[in-house]
Amino acid sequence: MAIEVRIPTILRTYTGGEKSVEASGATLTALIDDLEGKHPGIKDRLIENGDLRRFVNLYVNDEDVRFTGGLETGLSDGDQVVVLPAVAGG
Amino acid sequence: MLTITSAIRDEIVAHAKRDHPDEACGIVAGPEGSDRAERLVPMINAAGSPTFYEFDSGELLALYKQMWANDEEPVVIYHSHTSTEAYPSRTDIGLASEPGAHYVLVSTREHGNSAGPVEFRSYRIIDGQVTEEEVHVTEAEPAAHQGAVADDPAHQHNQQNESE
Secondary structure, eight states: OOOEEOOOGGGGGTTOHHHHHHESSSSHHHHHHHHHHHHHHHHHHHHEEEEOTEEEEEETEEEEGGGGGGGGOOTTTTTEEEEEEEEEOO | EEEHHHHHOOOOOHHHHHHSSOOOOEEEEETTTTOOOOEEEEBBBBTTOOOEBBBOOOHHHHHHHHHTTTTEEEEEEEEESSSSOOOHHHHHHHHHTTTSSSSEEEEEETTSSSSOOOOOEEEETTTTTEEEEOEEEEOOSSOOOOOTTTHHHHHHHHHHHHOO
């Protein structure tokens, strides 16, 4: 099952500079574990204490996963996942 | 060094004054790899706060998709401080996630919504390291947009050369 994951500039050090990579998983949690296997270290940049980091946005087919079940959001073949760090500050 | 037109600088300053006492935020996009700050995109501060800014997550995605479609990247990411100096706060440094961008800080603490000079400063923020840089303001407009010169073959030719 191939799912395209769009990687932001700041995390491309983990993907050898690739802007997008393929991964698989029936849920976001599984997908992120699969990503971690291929690109070690990336999971820690997305997840903190078992939850999505506050200032990381994940989208599945353009929907912010905070509104679709978070890390338990289900995935199907051909879905598009986008990772975008929040643009925020004080 | 950040090079920016006076027109775009003035729009950023006007946005900051308009939104004072809340923080204003936005980006200036430009062609990937060009370092040209060409397309101003003022954003709504979803935090609506005098001490914090954050792009709305849906608008953030729409913005990035538009930039990807145009082969653009964020050349400038700007926001205002409304009661402190135009220097990145600890939060700004911790959350900075575009190592290629110029982080522009504007301070409206002196004049608020009124006319008057504002601090306008630019920084690189990479791996928690802040480096201030010179701001070079030009009067020239950035390269003419396609469409505006579409009827003029000479201009079209020039534009093609530029994009190569």
